Each structure stands twice: as C-alpha cells, then as structure tokens.
Amino acid sequence: MVSVAILGAAGGIGQPLSLLLKLNTNITKLHLYDIVNVPGVAADISHVATNSEVKSFLSDKQLAEAVTDIDLAIIPAGVPRKPGMTRDDLFKINAGIVKGLVEAIAENSPKAIIAVISNPVNSTVPIAAEVLKAKGVYDPKRLFGVTTLDVVRASRFVRDIRPEVDAATLRVPVIGGHSGTTIVPLLSLASAKLELSSKEIEELTHRIQFGGDEVVAAKNGAGSATLSMAYAGARFADSVIRAMKGETVVEPTFIPLAADPEGAKQIRELGAGQLDYFAVPVELGPQGVKAIVQLDGADKVTDFERKAVSVAAEALSTNINTGVNFAKSA
C-alpha cells in the first residue's frame, strides 16, 4: 500500500505527472490536490485502467484531507518562469505556497516523504525544513528537492554530441543546486568514458546549467518545462517508492546534508564547505535517505569542475539563507 499526494496536480507539471503516477502499479492511492480545476483532472485520470484509487481535493478546505495518511507528497504547486525570469524571481509567490503546503503535511502526515519540485528549489527546500522543524517533525532523511531533470538533461545533452551513447542508461552525477550556475555536472565522473574536449565540456556544462531556458524561450511566455519535468518527477517518485519497498536505488537530489553527516564529508571537501543543503547522489532506502553515495574517483574531478562547485556554493549559500530567513520571519 503506497499513498501519494500531488499538490498542484492541475498544473502544467501536475497533470502529466499525475498521469504517469497513475501508471505506476506500486501506488495504491493517488490524492490530487490543487486550488483550481482538479476535479476534472482527477475524473479524467481515474478512468485509466490501473488498480490505484484516484481522489480529487479542491482548495484549502480539502488540503488537510488531501495530505492525511500519505507516504509521499510531491509538490509542483506554484508559478513557473516566463522569458527573462530566473528561478529566484519566483520566490515571492512560491515561498508562501510551499510553506502552507508543508505545514499541512507536517500536521496530517508527519512521517511522509516530501519531494519539492516548486522553484526556486534551492530556497523552497530550506523553507520546508524550517516549517517541519517548527512543527517538531523534522527528519532530514525525508525531505528532497527534485533535481532529476538536471540529471535527465545531462544524459540527453551528452547524447546530442555523442550519438553512440545510450541516453537512457548514461549517468552523469549532477551536484550543487537547481538553478543556473548552482547546477554542476561532473562529466569527468560519467558512467561511460566520454573523451570530451575542454570546449565540449564547457559548452555541455553551460547547456545543462541553462537547459531550462531553452524550454522557457520556446514556450514564449506559456511557462517552463512541464512534460520533461513530469517524466523526471515520475522517475524520482518511482525511485523513492521502490526504495520504500526495499530496493536499493540511487538518485541525485537536493537534500539537507544532515541526512548523512558522515557521508557528507566528501562533498564538503569537494567544495560544499559548511552548506546545510547540496544536491548529491543519494542511496534511497525505506526511510528516505539511506546514505550519500561517495563519488567514485573524486580525485578525477577536474579543476574546471572544482571551480564550478565553488561558484555554485557561493550562490547556494545566499539561496539557502533566503529560504531560512523567509520561513523564520513569515
């Protein structure tokens, strides 16, 4: 029995994510929550011939019920970017939305695993942590910022210049955060030997960091990545659920490093320093984070990548503080 709530289920990400999770046969109960349009989305998806039960929850009045007895809550609620906006520009609106939703989860399913998609992830995850702390139910092992799309893009973009690579199985560790230069792909540690020139590495790194802008520009005011994000979100949710059921699964994701202080030492030495949050490859287990996976051959990390980590760490420090200060003062 696995119960999943999607908060923001009627949105651009929420709808395809709900559909993909309806196809996930490990899920028995799917709670779809939004402040608009969700009854139609839920009715539509509920006709798909898999065994899970789909229920619709509309507006604040039904929020508590939507997040009661939930194992996993996924949050794609909030406004997306328009051309010219950075993810940080979304903070003003999305910070309050995430805070309200996490409060409801803390009160009604204090042991739920929470996966935050709403941007800016670098700040919304610290907000979620502060809310959980204030409610006395914080467990750093159960809180995740979903950065899977960065990893998905890294695999796909490598394939664009190396057609012999299988995009579906190539793994590039992507560490740091989830916006612009805080996204650091470690191409030197890719699961396949890539033999990239310095120019190719620079161009690929930039494309992975700013890949979201390609979608924002192409949608020309109609939002940011939704379909590829739904794919990435469904993959992350599937990994979390398979781990709940006892499988060993590794996903890079933005987490509180307090989830595994011992395992965090390597990433701190690599440049995360004293930061409280960082995206790292994580071994998932039944309780959320089982361990931070040690980078295989960290000594192979190039000077270019080390410099990128230090640039990321500086920006992340500001993003994290912005989230913490908001939660403490709101």
Ligand code: NAI
């Ligand atoms: P959207 O505007 O299409 O959908 C957002 C949905 O959230 C809407 O249905 C809206 O009614 C709902 N919503 C607003 N306030 C709410 C509340 N208080 N409670 C519940 N639902 C609420 O936006 P889209 O494209 O689905 O993006 C959602 C978020 O995901 C944005 O913040 C975007 O920046 C972020 N995103 C994150 C990515 C990642 O890799 N982590 C990738 C792409 C987008």
